[in-house]
Amino acid sequence: MSSALNLSHEPVTKVKHGKIAMWAFLASELMFFSGFFGTFIVLRNTNYEVFKHGAHELAWPLALLNTFILIGSSLTMAMAIYHLERHNNGKFRTYLGLTILGAFGFLIVKYFEYSAKWQHHLFPGQDEHTVFFSFYFLMTGFHAMHVVGGMIPMVYMFFKSYTKSAYPHPSKVETLGLYWHFVDLMWIFIFPALYLIFP
Amino acid sequence: MSTADHAHHHELPWYRKYVFSTDHKVIAKQFMLSSLFFLFVGGAFALFIRWQLAYPGTPIPVIGSILPATWVTEPGSGIITPEFYAQLLTMHGSIMIFFVIIPFAVGMFGNFCIPLMIGTDDMALPRLNMWSFWLVPPAGLIMMAGFFTETGYAAAGWTSYPPLSAMTGLPTFTISGQTLWLISVFLVGFSSIMGAVNYVTTVLNKRAKGMKLFDMPLTVWALFITAIIVTLGTPVLAAGLAMLFMDNFLHTSFFLPDNLVTSSKYFGGGQPVLFQHVFWFYSHPAVYIMILPLMGVVSDVMATFSRKPIYGYKAMVFAIAGIAFLGFIVWGHHMFQSGMNPLLGTTFMLSTIVIAVPSSIKVFNWLGTLWRGNIKFTAAMLNALAFVSMFIIGGLSGVFMASAPVDIYIHDTYFIVAHIHYVLFGGSLFGIFAGIYYWYPKMFGKMLNESWGRKHFYWSFVTFNLTFFPMHILGVGGHMRRIYDPNVYDFLKGLGGVNEFVTISAIALGFSQLVLVFNVLWSLKFGKKAPRNPWRANTLEWAAPAHPGHGNFDTDITVYRGPYEYSVDGRELDYWPQWEEGKSISIHHHTVAVPESNDTRTFGAH
Numbered sequence: 003m004s005s006a007l008n009l010s011h012e013p014v015t016k017v018k019h020g021k022i023a024m025w026a027f028l029a030s031e032l033m034f035f036s037g038f039f040g041t042f043i044v045l046r047n048t049n050y051e052v053f054k055h056g057a058h059e060l061a062w063p064l065a066l067l068n069t070f071i072l073i074g075s076s077l078t079m080a081m082a083i084y085h086l087e088r089h090n091n092g093k094f095r096t097y098l099g100l101t102i103l104g105a106f107g108f109l110i111v112k113y114f115e116y117s118a119k120w121q122h123h124l125f126p127g128q129d130e131h132t133v134f135f136s137f138y139f140l141m142t143g144f145h146a147m148h149v150v151g152g153m154i155p156m157v158y159m160f161f162k163s164y165t166k167s168a169y170p171h172p173s174k175v176e177t178l179g180l181y182w183h184f185v186d187l188m189w190i191f192i193f194p195a196l197y198l199i200f201p
Numbered sequence: 202m203s204t205a206d207h208a209h210h211h212e213l214p215w216y217r218k219y220v221f222s223t224d225h226k227v228i229a230k231q232f233m234l235s236s237l238f239f240l241f242v243g244g245a246f247a248l249f250i251r252w253q254l255a256y257p258g259t260p261i262p263v264i265g266s267i268l269p270a271t272w273v274t275e276p277g278s279g280i281i282t283p284e285f286y287a288q289l290l291t292m293h294g295s296i297m298i299f300f301v302i303i304p305f306a307v308g309m310f311g312n313f314c315i316p317l318m319i320g321t322d323d324m325a326l327p328r329l330n331m332w333s334f335w336l337v338p339p340a341g342l343i344m345m346a347g348f349f350t351e352t353g354y355a356a357a358g359w360t361s362y363p364p365l366s367a368m369t370g371l372p373t374f375t376i377s378g379q380t381l382w383l384i385s386v387f388l389v390g391f392s393s394i395m396g397a398v399n400y401v402t403t404v405l406n407k408r409a410k411g412m413k414l415f416d417m418p419l420t421v422w423a424l425f426i427t428a429i430i431v432t433l434g435t436p437v438l439a440a441g442l443a444m445l446f447m448d449n450f451l452h453t454s455f456f457l458p459d460n461l462v463t464s465s466k467y468f469g470g471g472q473p474v475l476f477q478h479v480f481w482f483y484s485h486p487a488v489y490i491m492i493l494p495l496m497g498v499v500s501d502v503m504a505t506f507s508r509k510p511i512y513g514y515k516a517m518v519f520a521i522a523g524i525a526f527l528g529f530i531v532w533g534h535h536m537f538q539s540g541m542n543p544l545l546g547t548t549f550m551l552s553t554i555v556i557a558v559p560s561s562i563k564v565f566n567w568l569g570t571l572w573r574g575n576i577k578f579t580a581a582m583l584n585a586l587a588f589v590s591m592f593i594i595g596g597l598s599g600v601f602m603a604s605a606p607v608d609i610y611i612h613d614t615y616f617i618v619a620h621i622h623y624v625l626f627g628g629s630l631f632g633i634f635a636g637i638y639y640w641y642p643k644m645f646g647k648m649l650n651e652s653w654g655r656k657h658f659y660w661s662f663v664t665f666n667l668t669f670f671p672m673h674i675l676g677v678g679g680h681m682r683r684i685y686d687p688n689v690y691d692f693l694k695g696l697g698g699v700n701e702f703v704t705i706s707a708i709a710l711g712f713s714q715l716v717l718v719f720n721v722l723w724s725l726k727f728g729k730k731a732p733r734n735p736w737r738a739n740t741l742e743w744a745a746p747a748h749p750g751h752g753n754f755d756t757d758i759t760v761y762r763g764p765y766e767y768s769v770d771g772r773e774l775d776y777w778p779q780w781e782e783g784k785s786i787s788i789h790h791h792t793v794a795v796p797e798s799n800d801t802r803t804f805g806a807h
Binding site for chain 1: 320321322325326329394397398399401402405406407408409410432433434435436437438439440441443444447451452453454455468470471472475479752753754757758
């Protein structure tokens with residue numbers, strides 16, 4: 003076959019493949035969490051007392067701290083993209099490193115929260131709180147998995163930035179940024195739903 | 202694709218070419234292979250079920266003696282136990298839906314048709330595409346591994362309703378067949394989402410030069426809209442499965458109500474019907490995931506073999522989109538008997554009946570396409586015609602059960618079983634056959650044997666109807682859907698003959714499918730070499746070489762017109778490929794070719 007073909011031309015929509023795919027994937031993710039929120043709303047209406055007690059047991063100051071950490075890491079992520087687009091590799095690395103630290107810090111705070119719950123026997127399988135704490139571990143657990151899922155490519159890009167060619171794909175960082183902002187946004191919904199709204 | 206890539210591609214080791222390939226055509230073939238395998242596994246399970254219904258208490262011939270005499274068969278008799286019967290039903294449904302129809306319809310046709318029909322070299326994200334296939338075999342193995350757990354396969358039906366699916370009676374952290382089922386379906390869902398994200402991106406970004414959205418063949422349109430349904434629907438099922446998994450494995454109680462009388466300790470507060478809502482929010486759109494791609498395939502096959510443009514091309518696109526949208530707001534019609542506010546029931550009933558409108562538009566337009574066409578009854582066309590006629594029967598029985606008052610009578614009877622098989626086997630599977638017969642030349646570079654193809658079609662079509670039509674009668678007679686032994690009920694004793702007839706037909710139907718496999722394998726070896734465009738069709742895949750390699754096309758592709766310009770006035774040939782240059786004008790919605798030298802203004806008088 004001839005090798006002079008140019009079938010893979012510029013994207014028709016002028017938007018990179020990765021970015022469209024990420025938006026589609028985020029639509030999918032949104033529906034995934036909607037499934038949890040939908041059942042959360044229904045079961046909250048039928049288990050008012052349980053949810054009331056449960057919400058009081060949660061450590062909202064820790065969660066608030068986590069909210070700030072996550073919003074901060076979203077900001078540093080945006081800064082990292084900004085600097086990579088301007089080929090400012092050093093600053094890109096710094097801001098990406100800060101983002102990774104933020105994600106890591108989020109998980110550490112989460113660890114303290116989880117271990118406290120475990121010690122106080124506030125986990126599914128305990129008579130009183132089981133429905134509320136099922137939701138607590140389900141929603142924050144899946145969210146934490148998304149945090150870990152974001153950290154893996156970040157760490158890869160971080161170490162790539164030390165090589166001679168640096169990290170050469172600003173658009174991929176931007177796509178990852180979209181995902182990271184989504185993870186942030188989901189937390190902003192989960193945080194009030196679980197910690198702040200007392201029935 | 203650059204020169205360097207091409208030079209490089211010949212050095213790929215064999216496992217990158219045939220196993221972990223990123224070429225969309227290879228991935229399509231992998232989907233075809235795995236789906237064909239599971240088609241026979243699921244089919245065998247169905248025959249076990251049929252044997253039990255026709256001859257309850259009789260040992261299964263031949264195979265019965267080698268089945269383990271634990272929970273599978275009554276000790277030493279070869280008669281399947283009620284437990285195993287429930288597992289067979291569950292696995293038949295789950296395998297056919299998640300490992301046969303969806304991978305065939307979305308996996309195989311999506312992968313094979315989208316890049317070729319929009320004139321590009323591969324998917325937008327080939328590596329993601331590879332992963333979307335390679336999640337399916339492990340998922341299949343995980344589901345089948347249920348056989349080796351203490352209690353056997355999952356047994357709560359393919360719908361897997363709690364409390365049955367949530368309460369295993371086993372200690373926490375014990376893996377049962379049901380647990381494996383949940384993991385498996387979660388993985389398949391993830392695979393579907395990865396595929397769908399890729400399809401959406403490919404269709405939006407990689408169309409050939411000059412191809413507008415409304416120049417795409419209906420197959421691509423249908424797959425594109427299906428991909429949107431998968432993107433938005435499947436994650437909701439995944440959320441439901443995650444919660445059910447926690448109930449099943451960690452003993453939470455999202456879906457377990459208070460005051461359930463059970464032997465094991467559990468914590469209430471949940472709602473079983475809630476799972477049904479979550480489940481059907483995905484699984485009703487999933488019904489359209491399973492049939493919309495085939496509606497596209499059938500449209501293409503029909504236009505080609507009627508040598509006529511699709512009647513109402515845009516109406517067809519909007520009908521697909523309409524069905525997809527309505528599919529998201531009708532899930533409650535599966536739950537008329539689950540306990541529902543009558544007002545809500547009426548709402549779901551009305552929105553469901555409205556789906557008949559876009560469906561009828563499609564059927565009407567298919568008939569309009571056939572009308573006074575120059576029809577060629579090839580194997581592909583016969584299967585496409587079967588799709589339309591069986592879809593009409595399945596669609597009409599669908600209107601019966603959409604109506605809440607009627608559904609309350611026929612709910613969970615064999616009438617429903619007849620309906621679902623008329624749309625899923627009579628519809629989807631015949632559509633899949635049509636697609637296989639139609640694209641086989643492009644897939645493997647060989648012509649599929651027509652005579653064996655027709656034999657396969659006639660045998661399948663006759664035995665299919667003999668198997669599933671009597672089920673309507675069984676259903677209206679009151680035959681329940683998942684019972685082990687119909688002879689227990691006095692009012693079903695008179696229907697024993699019908700059950701026996703259905704079973705004999707089902708065995709014939711099952712064995713007819715061997716003809717397809719034989720034909721596919723035989724033609725692979727001995728088939729005639731396929732020309733580039735054996736059906737003289739218009740769409741872009743026929744511009745590619747007879748057996749396209751990596752990169753698909755050997756010429757640059759520019760699209761000049763829509764996909765269905767058959768029998769255009771003013772042309773010698775009765776087809777006008779999308780990639781051929783040429784002028785035309787439209788007179789009263791009728792395309793007329795204009796010779797290059799002519800002044801178009803002479804036609805202006807019309």
